[in-house]
Amino acid sequence: MRKTFFTAAIAIFAVVLMLLAHFGARLTMTAPTFSFAAQAREVYLTFDDGPSEVVTNRILDTLQKEQVKATFFVVGDRVWGRENTLRRIAAEGHTLGVHSQTHRYGEIYAGDDALLRDAAACAATISRVAGVTPRVYRFPGGGHFEKRALLEREGYRVVWWNAVCGDEETRNASAQTLFQTAVDTAQNKDPVVLLLHDSAPHAATAEALPAIIAHFKAEGCVFCQF
Template identity: 35%
Template sequence: MKKSKFLILCLILMNCIFLFKLNYIKATSDSSPPKNIYLTFDDGPTYIITNKLLNILSEKGVKATFFIVGKEIEGKEDILKRIYAEGHSIGLHTYSHNFKQIYKSDEIFIEEMLKTQAKIKEITGFTSNLIRFPGGSSKRLNLRLLDKLHEHNLKIYDWNVNLCDGVNPNLTTNQLFVNGTKHNTKYSRLIILMHCNFNNINTVNALPKIIDHYKNLGYEFKVIDENTKEYYYRLKK
């Protein structure tokens, strides 16, 4: 009789331990930080590619961020309006995208951003304070320029995943997928650099696979907005 009671107590104790471990694992899993990802497209809008990208994003139920070049807007106002109307975020990528011009001085750089900002507001009614340096901020951004940008309420967003479709748009769809899914696991959030130039058709082809890949890994797709923490490379001394 005593042996039977002892066995029952052992079973109850083991069951309690099992339930405790199960709840602990669930609590630990639930409290793990979310995995956020930001799809970003530079250099648009363009007639065909931007619309194709928007079609895919719509089909997949995903939002993205488009860093707009001011001079590209003319004649493509409807595409810009579509980006905004479909809930995507809009950023500034200078007006001319002319490296020799925009990096002559801090004042010229800021003026190009503000000119694009005004053009976007004229068409959409939306004022964007998000910027991206053509070529990235590395070796271009210093504390002086950072302070000037912040005085104009401009926030910087570089990237930590790169499709390399800007420098080499002719990469195969598979290579773009590999580039777009290769990242350092230490990153708390992923910001993917992609392009929507007229020659980025392989980016269009790779995008559905990239989205599916990160969905399967449990990432949450977000847009960069005014509440998104800045992300820029090490400041130039």
């Protein structure tokens, strides 16, 4: 009788332990599950072809005001005379990436050596002026998927895009049109890698940026940088 009681007590104790382990495990698993569920859609704002004086700085003002970080794919030759703008991009915590030294397709894509020389020249410019070593690369003109491994061997992460604001495709598009194109092309994408341009002709892009940021914020997205 006593033995039976003892066995039963051990069995009950074991069941309690199992229940504790079960719910304990569930509790500990619940935290990451919730944070996973709360993991918002990611938006990468990427700006190509800068720096420029007015447009890049206007974009930086907006990013600073909205507390949003972005990635700038820089053309090395356009840095000269705008060194402070390049330094500002880095100082305000944005990512600087390589987008060629010249943006002249004929020279950049003349061969593998030419492509690598061009990337190295742009990287050297960024590093000399802003004091950071770029680790991301975007092909001028996009495409060139077959060349990806070449750049990756040099240590770059190669970045394309899956949404556009249309500032290069549509000449003189209004800020409203750019905003709508960004919203439309980003639909159902996660992450969103949005292509924008901060070169001199793109005042409308800078004008559209606050609304673009407001849209993604309202959708609960988080802004990321490469």
